[in-house]
Amino acid sequence: MAETDPVVTLDRVTVAYGKSPALREVTASFAAGAVGLLGPNGAGKSTLIKSLLGFIVPERGHLRVLGLNVAESPLEIRARVGYMPESDAHIPGMNAVSFVAYCGELAGLPRVDAMQRAHEMLFYVGLGEARYRNVETYSTGMKQRIKLAQALVHDPDLLFLDEPTNGMDPRGRDEMLELVRDLAHNKGVNLILSSHLLPDVEYTCDHVVVMDKGAVATAGPIAALKQPRGRLYELRVKTPTGVLDPFVDRLRAAGLDCHSTDEDIMRVFVPGDGGARQLFALAAAERVQVRHLRPSVSTLEDVFAHAVGEK
Amino acid sequence: MPIHDQGYRRYGGGKAPRGYGWTVITRAGIRALAAKRAFLGLLLLSWFPFFVRAVQIYAAANLPQAAFLAPSADTFRQFLDQQEIFVFFVTVYVGAGLIANDRRANALQIYLSKPLTRAEYVFGKLAILMAFLLVVTWVPAILLLIVQIAFAGNFTFFQNNAYLFPAITLFSFLQVTMVATAMLALSSLSKSSRYVGILYAAVLFFTQAIYGVLLAVTRSTAFSWVSFPANLSQVGDAIFRLPLKYSTPWPVSLLMILGLITVSGLVLERRVRGVEVVV
Numbered sequence: 109m110a111e112t113d114p115v116v117t118l119d120r121v122t123v124a125y126g127k128s129p130a131l132r133e134v135t136a137s138f139a140a141g142a143v144g145l146l147g148p149n150g151a152g153k154s155t156l157i158k159s160l161l162g163f164i165v166p167e168r169g170h171l172r173v174l175g176l177n178v179a180e181s182p183l184e185i186r187a188r189v190g191y192m193p194e195s196d197a198h199i200p201g202m203n204a205v206s207f208v209a210y211c212g213e214l215a216g217l218p219r220v221d222a223m224q225r226a227h228e229m230l231f232y233v234g235l236g237e238a239r240y241r242n243v244e245t246y247s248t249g250m251k252q253r254i255k256l257a258q259a260l261v262h263d264p265d266l267l268f269l270d271e272p273t274n275g276m277d278p279r280g281r282d283e284m285l286e287l288v289r290d291l292a293h294n295k296g297v298n299l300i301l302s303s304h305l306l307p308d309v310e311y312t313c314d315h316v317v318v319m320d321k322g323a324v325a326t327a328g329p330i331a332a333l334k335q336p337r338g339r340l341y342e343l344r345v346k347t348p349t350g351v352l353d354p355f356v357d358r359l360r361a362a363g364l365d366c367h368s369t370d371e372d373i374m375r376v377f378v379p380g381d382g383g384a385r386q387l388f389a390l391a392a393a394e395r396v397q398v399r400h401l402r403p404s405v406s407t408l409e410d411v412f413a414h415a416v417g418e419k
Numbered sequence: 420m421p422i423h424d425q426g427y428r429r430y431g432g433g434k435a436p437r438g439y440g441w442t443v444i445t446r447a448g449i450r451a452l453a454a455k456r457a458f459l460g461l462l463l464l465s466w467f468p469f470f471v472r473a474v475q476i477y478a479a480a481n482l483p484q485a486a487f488l489a490p491s492a493d494t495f496r497q498f499l500d501q502q503e504i505f506v507f508f509v510t511v512y513v514g515a516g517l518i519a520n521d522r523r524a525n526a527l528q529i530y531l532s533k534p535l536t537r538a539e540y541v542f543g544k545l546a547i548l549m550a551f552l553l554v555v556t557w558v559p560a561i562l563l564l565i566v567q568i569a570f571a572g573n574f575t576f577f578q579n580n581a582y583l584f585p586a587i588t589l590f591s592f593l594q595v596t597m598v599a600t601a602m603l604a605l606s607s608l609s610k611s612s613r614y615v616g617i618l619y620a621a622v623l624f625f626t627q628a629i630y631g632v633l634l635a636v637t638r639s640t641a642f643s644w645v646s647f648p649a650n651l652s653q654v655g656d657a658i659f660r661l662p663l664k665y666s667t668p669w670p671v672s673l674l675m676i677l678g679l680i681t682v683s684g685l686v687l688e689r690r691v692r693g694v695e696v697v698v
Contacts, residue, residue, distance in 0.1 A: 158693065161693065163531065184534070186532060186534045191529075193528045195528075196524075197529050198525075199521070199529065200516075200526065201451055201520070202451075211529065214443050214533040214535055215533045216434035225430060263430035291427065
């Protein structure tokens with residue numbers, strides 16, 4: 109496998125839980141290095157990772173990891189990948205160093221090597237001082253770190269990180285992201301980081317695959333996706349008739365992307381450089397009072413809306 | 420400047436060939452249980468009947484007044500019968516949490532993300548329970564046979580009862596396999612080891628109670644096949660060439676035991692997965 113080859117490829121992969129589709133004809137490739145798998149809850153990120161690990165058998169399609177077919181060589185793949193699950197997971201009744209060493213042994217490391225690397229990994233993830241404590245007494249942040257340690261102990265070629273910053277306090281989150289970034293950029297570990305947090309992916313990854321409702325919404329280098337395309341506003345208005353629809357239609361006709369939310373607040377995406385001035389001009393033309401106008405930070409939802417709109 | 424950088428470094432050593440992952444699970448499980456004093460106490464207690472029988476054999480071999488205590492083939496069958504209570508306690512103590520605790524801690528996805536098949540995981544867990552159950556059944560029974568030869572100072576008894584070694588081995592392994600697979604299957608059904616222990620006891624006593632009711636109503640032992648302890652006893656008597664206690668044919672009892680092992684295997688196949696999908 110050449111270094112430029114994708115580490116993971118999916119070819120029209122379909123996965124369903126009963127009648128509910130989780131992945132729909134997903135075709136994507138993940139480049140070597142750090143790739144973010146971005147999407148809201150239920151987008152299919154975890155399903156995709158579990159399919160790559162062979163936990164879930166797709167109804168249709170082919171998956172390849174590190175050049176190996178998942179259906180044919182699941183054990184060879186698992187020997188070369190590390191998996192940090194999203195949910196709390198540990199082996200009960202073990203202290204941290206025993207747990208990580210045990211995981212190393214399960215991955216095929218000799219006992220002495222597994223123990224040595226367990227100590228190293230625990231120091232690396234910042235649990236050196238707590239390595240003889242029972243894992244069940246760990247805080248949420250510490251549990252996240254030990255999940256990373258067990259995924260790294262056998263020195264995988266590819267790391268699957270499923271929501272690695274879940275439940276962590278801001279400082280712990282920063283440290284975790286620093287570790288992930290270090291692994292990807294300084295230690296040469298290929299990784300796929302699944303997250304619903306855009307900043308986490310932006311900080312640690314070079315490429316991103318955005319998923320929504322079981323499909324790939326967009327994919328590519330993060331730098332390209334971050335190009336400014338307009339501004340987003342939160343908007344509340346009062347219309348002369350009390351009916352919003354004509355004004356919304358007018359905004360859409362002017363090329364603005366408009367989404368109403370629960371509390372009478374619309375989120376309006378103004379493409380280009382028009383900004384608030386264009387909004388006020390349209391409101392004035394419709395004799396609509398602008399009661400509230402606030403620039404909004406672009407959220408993941410906005411990225412999705414945009415990506416889906418572009419398809 | 421740090422003397423030794425505690426950072427991440429690539430691993431350059433060798434890795435074990437695949438297929439031995441179950442031994443890692445078994446070794447870790449045995450080590451963890453052997454470190455528990457309460458469990459060691461239970462194991463020690465389970466060997467008490469062995470010492471009593473050993474004294475009995477010694478007395479019969481060395482004291483003419485105690486010749487009536489001389490062992491027969493039935494002695495070994497009775498010994499294994501006596502051990503059933505310890506088999507029950509060891510099964511509940513060791514087996515209830517084997518998979519249930521892993522399910523509670525979401526450990527299955529950790530295990531199965533390693534180069535380990537589901538069969539290896541199950542076999543590794545099964546081997547923990549089977550190892551301890553054999554320590555309670557097969558090991559003392561075989562030792563008792565050796566003690567008999569040693570105290571008698573000749574091989575006459577052994578030669579006259581040459582079938583005893585395979586009989587003890589076959590019965591112990593059948594009993595241990597049935598009990599261990601059933602307990603492991605129950606353990607895979609819940610996240611609470613306490614609940615699994617209660618469930619196991621309930622299944623055992625419930626089948627026995629149903630047989631008791633049928634016996635009272637029909638006044639026939641033909642329905643002993645509904646009780647797993649009765650099935651095991653029936654097959655045990657057949658293996659040891661002793662008169663059968665129940666009128667159920669022993670092959671039927673054996674089929675029931677094999678059926679239970681098969682059903683347990685199917686339950687494990689369904690329940691031991693890296694991801695739990697609720698549709």
